[in-house]
Amino acid sequence: MASSSTFAAERHTALHLLYRLADAVLVGACAVVIGALYFPEGIRGAAPVHGFLAALCSIGVLAVFPAFGIYESWRGRSRAALVLRLLAAWTTVFIVGLMTAFLMHQIAAVSRVWSLGWFGSSLLALAGVRAVMFRMLGNVREQGINAKRVVIFGYGPLGREMYLRVDQIRAAGYRVVGIYHEEPIAVPDGVVSLRTMEEVNLFVRSQAVREIWLTLPMAACRDLYDVVRQFRNELIDIRWVPDVMSVELLGHRFSEFLGLPVIDLNSPPVSGITGLLKASFDRAFALAALVGLAPVLLVVAVLVKLSSPGPVLFRQRRLGMDGRPFDVFKFRTMRQHADVGVTQAVRGDARVTRVGAFLRRTSLDELPQFFNVLRGEMSVVGPRPHAMEHNELYKELIDRYMLRHRVKPGITGWAQINGLRGQTDTVEKMRRRIEFDIYYIQHWSFQLDLQIILRTALHGWTGASAY
Numbered sequence: 001m002a003s004s005s006t007f008a009a010e011r012h013t014a015l016h017l018l019y020r021l022a023d024a025v026l027v028g029a030c031a032v033v034i035g036a037l038y039f040p041e042g043i044r045g046a047a048p049v050h051g052f053l054a055a056l057c058s059i060g061v062l063a064v065f066p067a068f069g070i071y072e073s074w075r076g077r078s079r080a081a082l083v084l085r086l087l088a089a090w091t092t093v094f095i096v097g098l099m100t101a102f103l104m105h106q107i108a109a110v111s112r113v114w115s116l117g118w119f120g121s122s123l124l125a126l127a128g129v130r131a132v133m134f135r136m137l138g139n140v141r142e143q144g145i146n147a148k149r150v151v152i153f154g155y156g157p158l159g160r161e162m163y164l165r166v167d168q169i170r171a172a173g174y175r176v177v178g179i180y181h182e183e184p185i186a187v188p189d190g191v192v193s194l195r196t197m198e199e200v201n202l203f204v205r206s207q208a209v210r211e212i213w214l215t216l217p218m219a220a221c222r223d224l225y226d227v228v229r230q231f232r233n234e235l236i237d238i239r240w241v242p243d244v245m246s247v248e249l250l251g252h253r254f255s256e257f258l259g260l261p262v263i264d265l266n267s268p269p270v271s272g273i274t275g276l277l278k279a280s281f282d283r284a285f286a287l288a289a290l291v292g293l294a295p296v297l298l299v300v301a302v303l304v305k306l307s308s309p310g311p312v313l314f315r316q317r318r319l320g321m322d323g324r325p326f327d328v329f330k331f332r333t334m335r336q337h338a339d340v341g342v343t344q345a346v347r348g349d350a351r352v353t354r355v356g357a358f359l360r361r362t363s364l365d366e367l368p369q370f371f372n373v374l375r376g377e378m379s380v381v382g383p384r385p386h387a388m389e390h391n392e393l394y395k396e397l398i399d400r401y402m403l404r405h406r407v408k409p410g411i412t413g414w415a416q417i418n419g420l421r422g423q424t425d426t427v428e429k430m431r432r433r434i435e436f437d438i439y440y441i442q443h444w445s446f447q448l449d450l451q452i453i454l455r456t457a458l459h460g461w462t463g464a465s466a467y
Contacts, residue, residue: 008240016071022060022259026129027090027122028058034117047109053097054118068092071108075148076172079134084273088124137170151178151200151228156187158243159215163188169209197408202235211237219383238366269444278449282380282408285453287425293367298365300331307334307355313368318385321408326377327383328366328409333359363463369411381449382410394430404437407444412456414440414448 035043043050065071068089074082098115101107134388141147150166151161159179164176167188179187187193194200198372203209212231214224228238242263254263270278290297301312314332317325333356348440352360372378378385385406386394395401415421415436420429440448 002391005278008164016066019071020065022129023065023126024058024061025126026059027093028054030122030125031118034114034121034136038117038150040116044113047106049104049106049109050111050114052106053101053110056100057093058098059091060096060175060269064093064096065089074134076169077447078176079131080132083127086130087123088273090123090126091118100343117450137173141173142170144175147173147175148212149177149208150174150213151180151204151209152176153200153212153214154216155181155187156215156217158217158241159213160211162215162241163191177207177209188359197226201230204231204236209236214238214240215243217243219304266406268441270407270441276381278446279376281446281449282373282378283376285380286370289367290370292375298357299368300367302333303355304333304359307353310335317388318409319391319405319407320377320385323402323405325388326372326375327458328378329369329371331359331365332356333365366411377408379408379410381412381414381452382408383413383440384416384433385409390430394427394434397427397436398431398436401434404434404441406446407441412452413437414452417452417455 031050032043035046035050039050040048043054044070052362068085070082070085070089098107098110101110116209137146149227152162155163159181163176163179165174166172174190176191177190178194178200181202182195184195185193192203194203204212212227216224224240231238304312310332312332314330314334315327316330318328319328331351335353336349356365369378373380413436415433418436420433420436
């Protein structure tokens with residue numbers, strides 16, 4: 001077993017080096033191709049700094065990319081996370097190259113068009129090659145070739161979920177061959193049931209098992225330690241799959257805290273680099289919307305001013321991300337009146353002006369909230385901000401109500417495009433809205449945001465519940 005492991009390690013090292021060289025060549029080739037398309041005589045006829053940058057960044061790929069974990073095994077891991085790492089690694093190399101050109105007083109000679117073309121084409125090429133490679137590997141692994149043999153240790157709800165995922169995602173390249181459980185259980189066909197540690201030891205050594213997955217509950221800490229100690233001298237991977245699914249919070253994230261690995265059990269997906277990307281998208285979208293809708297905003301402002309005495313904009317205190325209060329902006333839709341608590345508008349409300357009724361039906365009264373997005377207080381998509389009094393009331397009545405404040409509130413949201421708009425005059429209506437808000441936070445993605453924005457633009461502005 002030692003000799004086969006040594007051979008596997010040497011093969012992995014050789015492939016690792018080959019991947020690094022291929023990425024370096026790919027980056028250099030993109031620089032040459034973009035140069036041939038942009039410069040009349042190609043990159044050789046351009047200023048020498050262009051060839052220097054191409055060579056420097058190709059070498060930089062060899063040195064920097066491994067530090068971003070790009071060449072680790074990505075079986076069963078998120079491809080989106082790999083693309084983000086590629087983006088971060090290539091951006092680092094590219095910026096270092098430009099800084100070097102600046103220090104050499106050659107930055108003025110660098111073509112901006114060539115630079116942007118090279119940067120974008122290299123990123124697309126790096127990601128594209130990996131997409132093709134993963135697709136080819138997936139096709140091979142779906143046939144059972146190059147599949148890692150796995151023993152699942154513990155077959156409760158989490159262990160069953162892991163088995164189902166392996167069975168459904170065959171392209172990941174895993175095959176469950178054994179399941180350990182102390183109690184007599186029915187295991188899937190083709191899987192060996194293991195009842196004692198002696199059976200597990202013999203099975204792992206005789207069946208070329210490559211990985212053990214520990215899916216025991218969090219309470220079984222002593223059992224986890226015993227398993228790790230039992231196989232400490234075996235050249236196999238041991239994965240602990242914490243039972244975070246039983247903790248009904250927002251999500252989990254593995255990170256480092258005070259130099260130790262930790263699992264954040266209440267971490268929303270919109271955080272870290274994804275949070276920065278979402279915030280950048282929000283501000284860009286809000287700016288474009290305000291510029292494009294400027295004539296509409298001006299007309300609405302004039303109509304509101306003429307409809308009744310009072311300011312054009314209505315401000316109300318709301319809770320933002322992590323409970324930070326802010327003033328939400330809306331076009332005023334009601335006549336000025338003394339505020340006594342929060343009384344939601346009802347159908348035929350006498351306080352609502354004729355212009356205000358139209359703005360409410362079409363949701364045009366929400367447009368000033370793009371200014372809140374520019375200020376960083378709101379997002380384009382997210383849970384709608386509720387009145388402060390409603391927060392105090394419903395957080396005691398609805399489980400996980402305040403978790404919606406772990407992200408920025410939005411102009412539109414998953415609940416709104418699914419018909420949960422308007423008055424929330426019962427606890428059940430609010431509970432349904434909160435369920436959709438929590439679902440959005442737990443399943444957030446850029447694709448989901450774009451879907452919500454598109455559905456809002458097409459038919460989400462009006463509805464029977466908007467008044």
